[in-house]
Each structure stands twice: as structure tokens, then as C-alpha cells.
Amino acid sequence: MSLYLSIAIIALIFVVIFQIAKASEYVSILKGEENSRKQNNKINGFLMFAFLVLGFIGVYVCNEYLFDKTLLAQPAASVQGEKLDQMLWITLAITGVVFIATQFLLFWFAYKYQEDENRKVFFFAHSTKLELIWTAIPAITLTVLVVFGLRNWFFFTGDAPKNAMVVEVTGKQFGWIFRYAGKDAVFGKKYYKNIDPATNSVGIIWDDKYAQDDILTEQTMYVVKGQPVKLIIGSRDVIHDVGLSHFRLKMDAVPGIPTTMWFTPLYTTKEMREKTGNPNFAYEISCDQMCGNGHYSMKGIVEVVEQDEYDLWMAKQKAQYLVAFPEKDPEAAKAAAIESAKTNTTTKDSTAKKATAKM
Amino acid sequence: MSHEAALHTHESHGHDDHGHHEHHDTFLTKYVFSQDHKMIAKQFLITGMVWAVLGGLMSVLFRLQLGYPDASFPWLESILGKWAKGGQITPEAYYALVTTHGTVLVFFVLTAGLSGTFANFLIPLQIGARDMASPFMNMLSYWFFFTASIVMLSSMFVETGPFSGGWTAYPPLSALGDASPGSKSGMDLWIISMALFVVSSLLGGLNYIATILNMRTKGMSMTRLPLTIWALFFTAVLGVLSFPVLLSGLILLIFDRNFGTSFYLSDIFVNGVGALSNEGGSAILFQHLFWFLGHPEVYIILLPAMGMVSEIMSVNSRKPIFGYMAMLGSLFSIAVLAFLVWAHHMFVTGLNPFLGSVFVLLTLLIAVPSAIKVFNWLTTLWRGNIRFTPGMLFAIGFVSLFISGGLTGIWLGNAALDIHLHDTYFVVAHFHIVMGVASMFGMFAGVYHWFPKMYGRYLNNSLGYIHFWVTMAGAYLIFWPMHYEGLAGMPRRYFDFSIWESFKQFAELNRFISTVAMIVFAVQILFLINFFYSIFKGRKVLDPNPWQSNTLEWTTPINPGHGNWPGEIPEVHRWPYDYGKDGVDFIPQTTPVGENESSH
Numbered sequence: 031m032s033l034y035l036s037i038a039i040i041a042l043i044f045v046v047i048f049q050i051a052k053a054s055e056y057v058s059i060l061k062g063e064e065n066s067r068k069q070n071n072k073i074n075g076f077l078m079f080a081f082l083v084l085g086f087i088g089v090y091v092c093n094e095y096l097f098d099k100t101l102l103a104q105p106a107a108s109v110q111g112e113k114l115d116q117m118l119w120i121t122l123a124i125t126g127v128v129f130i131a132t133q134f135l136l137f138w139f140a141y142k143y144q145e146d147e148n149r150k151v152f153f154f155a156h157s158t159k160l161e162l163i164w165t166a167i168p169a170i171t172l173t174v175l176v177v178f179g180l181r182n183w184f185f186f187t188g189d190a191p192k193n194a195m196v197v198e199v200t201g202k203q204f205g206w207i208f209r210y211a212g213k214d215a216v217f218g219k220k221y222y223k224n225i226d227p228a229t230n231s232v233g234i235i236w237d238d239k240y241a242q243d244d245i246l247t248e249q250t251m252y253v254v255k256g257q258p259v260k261l262i263i264g265s266r267d268v269i270h271d272v273g274l275s276h277f278r279l280k281m282d283a284v285p286g287i288p289t290t291m292w293f294t295p296l297y298t299t300k301e302m303r304e305k306t307g308n309p310n311f312a313y314e315i316s317c318d319q320m321c322g323n324g325h326y327s328m329k330g331i332v333e334v335v336e337q338d339e340y341d342l343w344m345a346k347q348k349a350q351y352l353v354a355f356p357e358k359d360p361e362a363a364k365a366a367a368i369e370s371a372k373t374n375t376t377t378k379d380s381t382a383k384k385a386t387a388k389m
Numbered sequence: 390m391s392h393e394a395a396l397h398t399h400e401s402h403g404h405d406d407h408g409h410h411e412h413h414d415t416f417l418t419k420y421v422f423s424q425d426h427k428m429i430a431k432q433f434l435i436t437g438m439v440w441a442v443l444g445g446l447m448s449v450l451f452r453l454q455l456g457y458p459d460a461s462f463p464w465l466e467s468i469l470g471k472w473a474k475g476g477q478i479t480p481e482a483y484y485a486l487v488t489t490h491g492t493v494l495v496f497f498v499l500t501a502g503l504s505g506t507f508a509n510f511l512i513p514l515q516i517g518a519r520d521m522a523s524p525f526m527n528m529l530s531y532w533f534f535f536t537a538s539i540v541m542l543s544s545m546f547v548e549t550g551p552f553s554g555g556w557t558a559y560p561p562l563s564a565l566g567d568a569s570p571g572s573k574s575g576m577d578l579w580i581i582s583m584a585l586f587v588v589s590s591l592l593g594g595l596n597y598i599a600t601i602l603n604m605r606t607k608g609m610s611m612t613r614l615p616l617t618i619w620a621l622f623f624t625a626v627l628g629v630l631s632f633p634v635l636l637s638g639l640i641l642l643i644f645d646r647n648f649g650t651s652f653y654l655s656d657i658f659v660n661g662v663g664a665l666s667n668e669g670g671s672a673i674l675f676q677h678l679f680w681f682l683g684h685p686e687v688y689i690i691l692l693p694a695m696g697m698v699s700e701i702m703s704v705n706s707r708k709p710i711f712g713y714m715a716m717l718g719s720l721f722s723i724a725v726l727a728f729l730v731w732a733h734h735m736f737v738t739g740l741n742p743f744l745g746s747v748f749v750l751l752t753l754l755i756a757v758p759s760a761i762k763v764f765n766w767l768t769t770l771w772r773g774n775i776r777f778t779p780g781m782l783f784a785i786g787f788v789s790l791f792i793s794g795g796l797t798g799i800w801l802g803n804a805a806l807d808i809h810l811h812d813t814y815f816v817v818a819h820f821h822i823v824m825g826v827a828s829m830f831g832m833f834a835g836v837y838h839w840f841p842k843m844y845g846r847y848l849n850n851s852l853g854y855i856h857f858w859v860t861m862a863g864a865y866l867i868f869w870p871m872h873y874e875g876l877a878g879m880p881r882r883y884f885d886f887s888i889w890e891s892f893k894q895f896a897e898l899n900r901f902i903s904t905v906a907m908i909v910f911a912v913q914i915l916f917l918i919n920f921f922y923s924i925f926k927g928r929k930v931l932d933p934n935p936w937q938s939n940t941l942e943w944t945t946p947i948n949p950g951h952g953n954w955p956g957e958i959p960e961v962h963r964w965p966y967d968y969g970k971d972g973v974d975f976i977p978q979t980t981p982v983g984e985n986e987s988s989h
Contacts, residue, residue, distance in 0.1 A: 047855065047915065121800050144777065164761060183742065184746070271812065285655060314889060318811065319559075323571075
């Protein structure tokens with residue numbers, strides 16, 4: 031009902047505007063078309079000036095309202111982010127000056143040189159000198175920006191420091207899986223056909239000697255403040271993207287083609303909560319590549335903690351091998367033995383079958 | 390072959406008078422299967438307008454979701470049925486709307502609707518030709534486009550919905566029906582539609598090139614062509630060279646989807662289905678093929694607008710376009726560079742950093758010819774005598790938007806900054822301003838300026854002014870604040886931001902943007918009313934040259950028949966921009982150079 035009502039109202043407004051516009055045509059014929067054309071020209075010329083002034087005021091007001099909601103209002107949370115923010119400010123300054131100057135000239139000229147019977151236009155068709163000036167100046171400015179940008183680009187995409195901690199990130203519809211290499215600091219090999227969503231979500235090859243201490247977690251990744259972390263990024267199904275806006279970084283997760291990205295976190299999650307004044311602050315991982323209907327909900331968390339807290343957390347993690355094969359777990363085996371003594375042996379059979387299938 | 394066609398057109402229409410001709414045309418050959426370039430142009434324009442309305446309406450619907458994520462609109466359910474259960478758009482429907490909005494606006498409106506309309510309409514009229522090199526091919530071009538439209542439209546009605554993986558259609562998402570319902574039969578139809586569209590664009594493009602090169606009237610040397618024609622020429626060359634690459638990419642995609650090949654697929658495990666047997670393909674390969682078209686496509690959209698703006702600006706400033714050769718050179722360098730920058734869409738795909746650095750350099754290089762164009766437009770206005778026709782207003786609006794959106798291109802083209810801004814609302818703001826709205830403004834400028842030639846009547850000026858000022862203000866109100874969302878890292882293509890601590894602070898802003906978007910959309914309806922009303926009832930054009938313009942199209946009768954000039958095609962003696970020369974307001978191209986005239 032309300033829909034029809036609003037359609038009716040909009041239609042009515044249209045009819046009114048249309049009739050007025052139509053009437054203005056008749057009025058202009060009465061007044062003399064040339065006169066009313068000149069009058070319209072004056073109005074539009076004035077509006078050009080008004081748009082210039084209101085536009086710049088609008089830019090200012092918009093900035094007042096929105097600046098605090100952007101990341102520029104908070105410190106960048108990584109070394110990379112600091113460099114990026116610096117570059118962003120320089121780019122903003124340069125493009126900002128050009129923006130103000132050219133928009134000003136455009137609307138000012140439109141206003142100033144609006145039709146005037148007494149003006150004789152300046153027949154000015156060509157000037158090599160001017161063309162050279164405004165070829166050279168942008169070229170030089172852009173060279174500066176390119177040099178500056180490429181230095182950062184090669185730093186961001188360059189090799190991670192040797193002491194970097196390595197985490198493997200795997201995207202799937204619609205969530206994140208993280209793998210830590212465990213005590214041996216080497217990831218076990220994986221093959222996608224081994225994937226079992228319940229026990230082996232990234233397809234680890236259990237036969238590999240480096241595989242059995244690998245640790246898998248979902249949704250939350252723990253990293254240490256001040257220690258470089260290198261992500262090895264992949265995907266299980268479609269293309270995703272590890273978006274770390276607080277660290278100012280992102281990298282696609284492509285099935286079959288691993289990518290990497292590294293950064294050094296500067297503040298723990300706790301410190302960031304204080305700095306931003308937001309008790310709910312979290313380093314959210316957003317999926318930044320369209321990946322299907324759940325794309326908007328594909329959220330992960332990076333927990334940046336101090337080393338001791340990280341060690342505590344790591345100590346609590348259980349190797350995925352033992353999760354997949356509880357009977358191989360010395361602690362769980364004890365519990366299972368007690369359990370199986372009580373019940374029949376069918377459960378044990380089925381897990382054993384499952385285990386052979388995985389091999 | 391084109392020469393033969395030219396002769397044929399010349400013979401059959403050259404010496405016919407207008408009345409004699411109408412006698413032969415049936416309704417079907419005049420309005421439907423017409424081979425008159427002017428009618429084909431109108432067909433492209435009106436089909437494009439239908440798609441613009443549909444595409445715009447789609448954006449209003451998904452803006453409704455973004456602006457009012459918690460509200461329920463029962464009327465939505467009555468329109469969309471299962472796609473809006475309980476009056477709320479589902480994620481499936483949201484993504485389908487976003488995808489179709491992008492596809493339709495980029496290809497059907499701003500490629501076919503823009504080039505198709507103005508290349509067809511202006512090339513023969515401004516170079517002094519009776520028609521296109523091959524009028525029949527030209528007709529086919531429209532009907533392939535029409536068929537592509539029908540196929541795209543039909544994809545909205547399949548059970549699993551239209552394609553919903555974004556207009557870029559990246560595999561594996563677009564290749565796997567199991568990964569997304571929209572990638573089932575909706576995607577097959579999407580591919581078929583795009584393939585037909587590529588054929589249409591090739592038929593049109595080859596025709597435009599052949600016509601411009603071979604069929605110029607006596608005296609119309611290449612450097613006497615209006616800049617519009619130059620822009621349309623480069624556009625056609627870009628299209629002819631890049632669209633086939635998209636087609637090849639899509640054919641491989643069809644194979645991957647239906648015949649078990651692995652061009653783009655490798656190491657995939659789909660939830661609920663299991664591991665696929667495909668190994669060894671590269672999902673990134675598609676992106677290279679896609680953007681090899683996709684980036685030139687941006688200029689296919691932008692160049693015609695630039696050309697028309699140059700023309701309209703010069704005419705209404707009563708001053709020559711400043712730096713004709715520099716404008717030409719910058720068009721040329723943009724066209725060349727357009728082919729060398731595609732990977733700047735792929736900075737975060739794991740691209741080799743060295744390769745990335747080359748693309749940074751080439752991308753930022755485009756800013757140089759772009760800057761030249763802007764400064765030349767500004768100088769064209771300087772010390773002119775400006776008439777604010779609605780066409781001129783939109784031309785000025787184009788320059789303003791091109792500056793705003795072009796400058797953010799310098800941010801995004803610099804790979805190090807792109808790492809942060811890629812796929813955020815900053816990108817949405819950038820390309821909507823510089824490519825979407827700016828080109829739309831170019832198109833509006835063209836429609837307002839050449840409407841009198843198309844229909845022998847004027848559009849209503851007052852409605853034109855309202856249309857311009859609301860759209861101009863609205864475009865900035867919608868897209869300017871989006872830069873801030875992008876600077877917060879807010880990702881594109883999100884159905885809902887309420888679960889995100891990092892992005893939910895923009896809920897109020899999103900509501901504001903959605904409201905403005907609806908108002909701007911409503912004003913476009915006002916333009917449509919003006920357009921269709923004026924075709925039949927607009928003020929009649931009495932002066933064959935209503936804008937006191939120099940170009941050839943205004944030497945034709947007010948309502949030119951098929952063949953354009955009733956008698957001989959006029960001869961050209963000068964360039965098209967002699968405005969205000971030696972104190973004379975304008976000197977048409979057909980006027981011989983006087984003995985005492987200074988050379989420009």
C-alpha cells in the first residue's frame with residue numbers, strides 16, 4: 031500500500047515539475063526566446079560559482095564527519111602500514127592540490143566567461159609552450175610518486191625477515207583455516223584430495239614426517255607483537271582474499287597457486303583497544319574477493335599478543351594428527367582404553383577404517 | 390568491399406529526394422530492420438536507455454539493502470518473490486543484482502548505448518558520408534546486441550537465478566555451479582549473452598573503422614576530423630583488438646564448465662561435493678584474459694565521452710578546442726597505454742613484484758595524457774563566451790568528474806597503495822566517478838546536444854537544467870563519501886556490514902548514500918519523460934544549425950532522410966573549430982578559406 035502511495039506521490043511531483051518546465055517554454059516564447067535564454071545562462075553561470083563554493087564546503091564538512099571513522103584516525107598496526115600511511119598522505123597532498131586547483135579553474139572559468147554580448151572571444155587554438163609545460167609537470171610529479179611507491183612496493187612484496195614466524199592461511203567458503211608448523215617449524219606436505227572437512231581441513235599428508243606436529247585452528251590466528259609474521263596463503267575452493275585493513279595489507283587466496291605476504295604487528299589487540307577507545311576492537315580479517323553468497327560473512331580474527339601469552343596459547347594447542355587419530359594420542363588413548371573397556375568395540379573399528387581411508 | 394558498399398549506398402540514395410524514399414520504406418524496414426545509420430543509432434540509444442533504467446533500478450534495490458539492512462519491505466517480496474523472502478533481499482538476490490548491474494551498465498549501456506549510438510549517428514554525418522561502409526553489417530550489429538540483451542534478460546528468470554559472482558566473473562567461482570547457485574545455468578546464459586555482445590561490438594567496430602578511413606567526403610583529411618570522430622575511431626580500434634580476447638577467455642570458461650577441462654581449475658575441494666579432479670589450471674589466467682579486454686574497455690567507455698565533450702565544449706564556448714593536435718596525441722597515447730596496464734587490476738593476486746612495478750609505471754603514465762586533456766579543456770573555456778545549454782552543462786560536469794575520479798586513479802595505480810585500497814569502496818568510488826558517472830555525463834551531453842539532429846525537436850531546457858544539477862550534486866554526494874569508507878578498508882560486494890566491528894560505523898552514511906541514490910534515480914526518470922515526450926511534442930527545430938556549429942551534420946536538412954544530404958555531399962575546406970576567428974562567430978567547415986584569412 032505504502033508503495034503505491036509513494037509511487038503516486040512521486041508521479042504527482044513529476045507531473046508538477048513537468049508542467050512547470052513546459053510552461054516555462056511558453057513563457058520564454060512570450061518574453062522573447064533570446065531574452066529568456068540569456069536569463070537562463072546567467073542563472074546557470076551563477077550556479078557554477080555556487081557549486082564551486084558549496085562543493086568545497088561540502089568536502090570540508092564530509093571530512094569533519096567521516097575522517098574519524100577511517101583508519102587514518104588510528105595508528106597503523108604494522109610497520110608496513112606506517113609506511114603506507116605516509117605514502118597515502120603524500121599522495122593525498124599532491125592530488126589534493128591538483129584537485130583544488132583544477133576544480134577551481136573549471137568552475138571559475140565557467141562562471142567568469144559566461145556569455146556576455148560585449149566579450150570578444152580570444153581565438154586561441156594552440157600553444158606548444160603550454161602543452162609542454164603541462165606535459166612535463168605531471169610527468170615529473172608522477173615520477174616522484176612512482177619512485178616512492180615502488181620502494182614501498184618492493185619492501186611490501188619482498189622477502190620476509192629470516193626470524194619471521196610462518197602461518198599458513200587457507201580460505202574456504204566461508205571461513206579461514208590457519209596452520210602452524212609445530213615444533214619442527216616445517217609444514218607437512220598436503221594434497222587437496224586428502225581434504226576431510228571434519229579432521230583434515232587442508233588435506234595434510236599424514237605420512238610426511240613433518241606433518242604430524244602441524245596445528246590447525248579456525249577463524250582466529252595468533253601472532254606475536256613485534257615479530258614479523260609471514261603468511262602462506264591458499265584457498266580450498268574459489269578465490270578469496272586475506273584482507274587485513276588495520277595492517278594495511280591484503281593478498282588473494284588462489285586455489286592451486288600459493289601466495290605470500292608478511293608484516294610486523296606493532297600493537298597487541300589489547301593495546302589497540304586502548305588506542306582506539308573501542309573495547310570491542312578486533313583485528314578483523316575480511317575476505318576482499320567476491321567468493322559467493324556468504325562472502326560478506328567471511329570473517330577471521332588476528333589476535334596480536336605478547337610472546338608469553340602466545341607461548342601459553344600454543345602450549346594448549348593439540349597437533350591435528352592427534353585430533354584426526356585420537357587413538358594415536360597417548361593421553362587420549364588412555365582415556366579411550368577406559369572407554370572401550372566399558373562399551374563395545376564398534377567405535378574403534380570405525381575410526382580405524384577412517385584412518386586407513388585417509389592414508 | 391567497403392568501397393563497393395559505399396558505391397551502392399551512393400547510387401541508391403545519393404540522388405533520391407527525401408519524399409521518394411519514404412515511399413519505399415515499410416514500417417519494418419524503416420523502424421525495425423533499418424539499415425539507416427541514424428535509425429540504428431536510435432535503436433542502440435533506446436535499448437541502452439532501457440538497460441540503464443533496469444540497471445539503475447537494480448542499484449536502487451541493492452542500495453536499499455545496504456542503507457536499510459534491518460528493514461523489511463513487503464512490496465519487495467511481491468516483486469521479487471523468493472528472492473526477497475519476508476521483504477528483505479536475500480544474499481543470493483543481492484549478489485545477482487550487483488553482478489547484473491555491473492555487467493549491464495558496463496557493456497550494454499556504456500559500451501553499446503554510448504558507442505553504438507554516437508558512432509552510428511555521428512560518423513557518417515560528421516565525415517560527410519551517406520551511410521556506414523556496410524549498412525547491413527551495421528544492422529546485424531544492432532540485432533546481435535538485441536539478442537544478447539534478450540539472453541541476458543532471460544538469465545534473470547532461471548530457477549537458480551542469474552549469475553552472481555561479480556561482473557568480472559572470476560573462475561573458479563564462475564566455473565563451479567556447486568560453489569554458487571548463480572554459477573549454474575544463469576552463468577551459461579551470461580556467457581552466451583556476452584559472446585553475442587562481442588560479435589555485435591566487432592561488427593560495429595570494423596564498420597566504424599572502415600567508414601572513417603574510406604568514406605570521408607572531399608577535403609575531409611584526417612586532421613580535419615572533429616575530435617568526436619577521432620575518439621570514436623580509437624574506441625573502435627580498442628574494441629576490435631580487445632573484445633576477441635574476452636571471447637577466447639569465455640570459450641575456455643565454457644570448456645571448464647561443461648566439458649571437464651582444467652584451464653582455470655586446480656586443487657579444488659568444494660564443500661558438500663568433495664575434491665574435483667581438475668589439476669594444473671590457473672585461475673589467474675582468466676584474470677589476465679579478462680582484464681586484457683577489461684582495461685581497454687574502460688577507455689572504450691571513456692573515449693567517446695571525451696570526444697563529444699571536446700566538441701560540445703568548443704561549440705558552446707564559441708572558441709576553438711585548445712590544442713587539437715595535443716588532444717589527438719593524448720587520445721592516441723591513452724589508446725596505446727590502455728593495452729599495457731591491465732595487470733593493475735591484479736596487484737594483489739600474487740603477481741610477480743617486478744611485473745607489478747612495470748604496470749605501476751605504465752599505469753601512472755596514463756595520468757600524463759589525461760592531464761593534458763584536462764588542461765586543454767580548461768584552456769578552451771578560458772576567455773570564451775560560454776552558453777550553458779544542457780549539453781554544455783553535462784560536458785563541464787564530465788570534466789569535473791574526470792578530474793575527481795582520475796586523481797584517485799593515481800592512488801590506486803600505485804601498487805603499494807593499492808594493496809590497502811584494492812577491492813574497497815575507494816575503488817567503487819573511483820571507477821563510478823571516472824568511468825561510470827563521467828561517461829554517463831558524456832552520453833547525456835551527447836543526447837542533449839544532438840537530440841535536435843536526431844528528432845528535429847528540442848528537449849525541454851528547464852528539465853535539462855534540473856536533470857543536470859540534481860545529478861551533478863547527487864553524483865558527488867553518493868560517491869565522494871565512499872572514499873572514506875574505502876579508507877577504512879570497507880570491502881566491496883558485502884551484503885551486510887553489521888557483523889563487522891571495523892566497518893559498521895558507516896551504517897548512517899550508507900543510509901544517506903542510499904537515499905541520495907534514490908533521488909538521483911528518480912531524476913533520471915524525469916529525463917526519460919523529457920526524452921520521450923520531446924520526440925513527439927518537443928519544440929520544433931526551425932534553424933538547421935541550432936547551435937551555430939561548424940561540423941557537417943548541421944548542413945543536412947532538419948530531418949535528414951536515408952542518405953543524409955538530398956543533393957551532393959558538401960565539400961570540406963577547413964578544420965571544424967573556427968569559432969571566433971578574425972572576429973567571426975563561426976565558420977562552417979564547408980566555407981572555403983578566404984584569401985586574407987589568417988591560418989590558425
